Amino acid sequence: MKHTIIIFFPVVLFVLSFSSCTPKESQICSKNAYQFTATDTSWKQLSLREKIGQTMMITSDYYAHLQVGNGSLEQFFNKYPIGGMFMAQWHFMYNKPDDLLFEEFIPRIIQEYNDASKFPLFFSEDFERGTGYLYNTGTKQPVLMTLGAANDTALAYTYGQILSQESRALGINWLLHPVADLNMNPLHPLVIERAVSDKETIALPILRAQIRGMHQQGVVSTVKHFPGDGATIRDQHLITSANNLSFEQWEQTFGKVFQTLINDGCPAIMVGHLQFPAYQTQTIDGVLPPATLSKEIIQDLLKTKMGFSGVVISDAMNMGGTAGFYENPLERSIECFIAGTDMILWPDLAYMDTVEARILRGEISMERLDDAVERIWAIREHFNLLEKQSQIIQTLPENHAEFAQKTFTELAEKSVTLIKDARNDIPLSPEKTKRIFIANISHNDHRAEFQVLKNELIARGFEVRLEHDMHLHKWEWRWDTSIVNYDKYIVAFENHYFNPIGSPFLKDAEAYSLWTIKELPKEKVIGISFSNPYYNTFYLEPNPLLINAYSSDEFMQKAVVKLLMGEIKPTAVSPVELYHTNMK
Template sequence: MVQLRQAPFNLDEKGIEWVEETLNKMTVEEKIGQLFCTIGMSDEKEALDYLTKEVQIGGIMYRPANGKSLIETHSYLQESSKIPLLIAANLESGGQGAVTEGTQFGMPMGVAATDHAEMGYRLGKVSCSEGAAVGINWSFAPIVDIDINFRNPITNLRTFGSSVEKVLEMSKGYLKAADEEGLAVSIKHFPGDGVDERDQHLVTSVNDLSATEWRETYGRVYQELINEGAKTVMIGHIAQPNVVKSFKPEASHKEQYTPGSLSPILLNDLLRDELGFNGLTVTDATLMVGFTSFMSRKDAVPAAIANGCDMFLFNKSVAEDYSYMLAGYEAGVITAKRLDEAVTRILGTKASLNLHEKQAAGTLVPTFEELQSVLANEEHQAWTKECAESAVTLVKDTQNLLPLDVTKHKRLYLNVIERSIVAESDFAKQVKEALEKEGFEVTLRNRLGNIDAAKMMAGDASEEMMASLADMQKPTSDFTEQFDAALIVGNLGTSSNEVTIRLAFDALGNDIPWFVNDIPTAFVSFGNPYHLLDVPMVSTFVNSYTASPAVLEATVDRLLGRAKFTGVSPVDPFCGREELSY
């Protein structure tokens, strides 16, 4: 049974009355509609009317857009909806997760690297206040995964690190700020990402910690944040076979490796009964292969709700998924009791955010003028600067290169490694200009692309290949005598659907740091904190965590010795390998 008087709803009699009266007036079709949180693909009124008046969705999430258009779209959606909508955004690293003009506060790992508990609160305050200013009431954050496996392609910078204590410290601050701003959080991705090296976007990934280890780590995190009042939990397409077996020793292989979003044992025995979570559960995006490959979609759509999730996130086709859900109800897969339970939690969450009262008052979405005052918040800018200055971490400088000195290292070779190989990206230009402003003569590497050995051997060598080959065949002195120091910058954050994020160099040309014994060389990563694995020959390494103007400025200040490095790495940047520390 849903306990509306208890946490995380904490409803008074008036709130409970609204939930119960609303539920009792709803048709089965309207209840089915409430189960869906769709992705916003259009701001055309005809498309919005379909969602709000025909399907009668329970929630929606748009990707970041400009504030004016979001306010207009969110206002129309709320005005068109009989029941107020949950409107979500990925507010993981700042207000820019909702609105393009928002503040990029800092990636969670950078926030944790400050080693200041207050920064978790500030991350939540900036993210949620700016999200609320465009009508967001549901934050798909904080991420409470633990970055245990440095090869994991998803967690990485999006986490607060590998320490349970640090994850809890930062997350609790975020929750406090979200509550102050009237947003529900969604702690994610239960039962916990960061153990596997695979991506749940591409496969059902596995958290294979022992049941005891899980309860001491992820279990502790979820338990404490549930106790702290987290309103919702996002359920990942992640299996936890050992916890399943702790409840059901005879569990079949299929039961053990069922993704959390479809596992009645993880959803009910673990999350509801053992951890005592009374609030709303929502699947992670159901377009992910970790969900779609486990069973036929026509079966998986109703099974997610029947097995314990309360809301269904995103659709291949809204109409088709709705038909699957309704068919599942009519076939008894979703019982009337289970449907009412899920919808009660959805309505209870809305009531706990006072959405029904805001709807009556016409205040669900602020005005554009209110948004502008929030985005011009000087305090947010000051906090962002302080976070950046505290986060930058000196991993090692065993050659005593730092600080860089414009009199000793004036002729600087700069190589910026990013996903796309272009002569000068916007970020590369920003780095170059920041160094030139300090008086360095900067030569920015024109990255040419990797040599295709097969084509080269077949005589099909492009102009780029020939240029890289020319690098390799020139005398060492032709390169080393041009420069006083080298700075390699990595801007390669992890991303969904990319299984590995590794440094990719142009074979053996001057792109790769073969020259570390001839030119003093430093590496700064504004993305993945584990790049030292691929450049163990570099003796000076800095992690900056976030590729933003504030962090770039703070990094340059520290490279030049104008400020001390105070960041404390939330993970092991040496990847457990002793040789990387030298």
């Protein structure tokens, strides 16, 4: 496929005008950036394929790797000396030994990979909601926005500490976390409660504390998604997203977040599939490429102007946000590397073969490869990952479970947010409102999760019914027999990010369920969002009692009941603007 790259020179002059970096002109400046330096130079003795392997974070397709190595992981690494492995649980849904739980199987194969590799490996995962959402031995942590609502840096530090301890107990030493995006646009389908806040003033102290907690446990953190998502309504999984702020707006918000974390010494930054029209001038076939394919964003802005000396890692290159710019994910991965990314997330093994061939033909420079490997080596040195260790699975502290329970209970109670209680309904009392109907409004049926909410209310003397999919056409005829005799109706919203994929707002059956609820007396309806913080004020604005809980983990459900019963006092302030102009 032939591509045309166009450069608009007048705008380039505008961009370069910021390079002087004086404090009065710009928040973005390289002079205070933390410098990662590889004092160990043994990376220079790596073979060409070994160097390329350091730039790869492939998925853990264990059985495919055994096949490539003729039944041996050692032979696999001889052919493909990979440096990093994303532990993709989906590879083992149907190919896992039946007598082993994921919690046993994943650490076992991590140890096998590590033993077979010549070099110590990076093992990565996201774990944005804690290890417990994939592994039953872990903790289902409240989402990041709860930290913004609690606005407590000590809790943020401990949040990162616990997450990292549980990751190391599985063998994970690199987390693609935390999300440093700002959810400026409430219509965004992906960032939402993954973000700490929509304001950099709230997000920055929380992010800095959380990262310190992660590093204290020896885990590599990854700040994502540069240059910052959450300003538009685009989902990078489906299409190329964008940061549509002016450069001045960006440097005061997203830019300030990233520059501060760079100055603090964040070791890795993930570039997103995001355009940045205020900075970019070069196009591919007339279209601005995403940051993952943009030298302007990676080399000029992030590495040079902002002085980032750590590892630039891509987001997954099979996402829709990069599609259409080059022929296939392999070509997109290679162009991402050429643009300045140091580590490619989820490349095919053919990436190594192709990059090797193109370097040997002089199509890709050795300087580009050496720059990437030296950066990766500096991170290895910084996090003690230059020498192989016989045992990489770390044991949790003796009191870990109790410590995690105490920490996240405190976080939940400090973050549950009372939006309004116009009729002073709190505290609820089983003497006055004995019968409670919980309506779970969500795309997927979350009644199993909401048993915690139901049982907490029952334990306090209420009679509780829990239902899902209250489609108007299924329920309207039941008014007289099934619904009207309840004293209170709790609307439990739960459509968290990426579940389902697409628009963040209610569709089809869930929208009809809302219609059913809207027919009830508003003074009887309590709106509680266990996900999207904008649901209550958008869908239930007239209702007198509204609460935001941000996630449906057991800690937040229990905190909600304590708030309703008057057992705790609300102290949280919403970390996002709930009455945003985009919602009008």
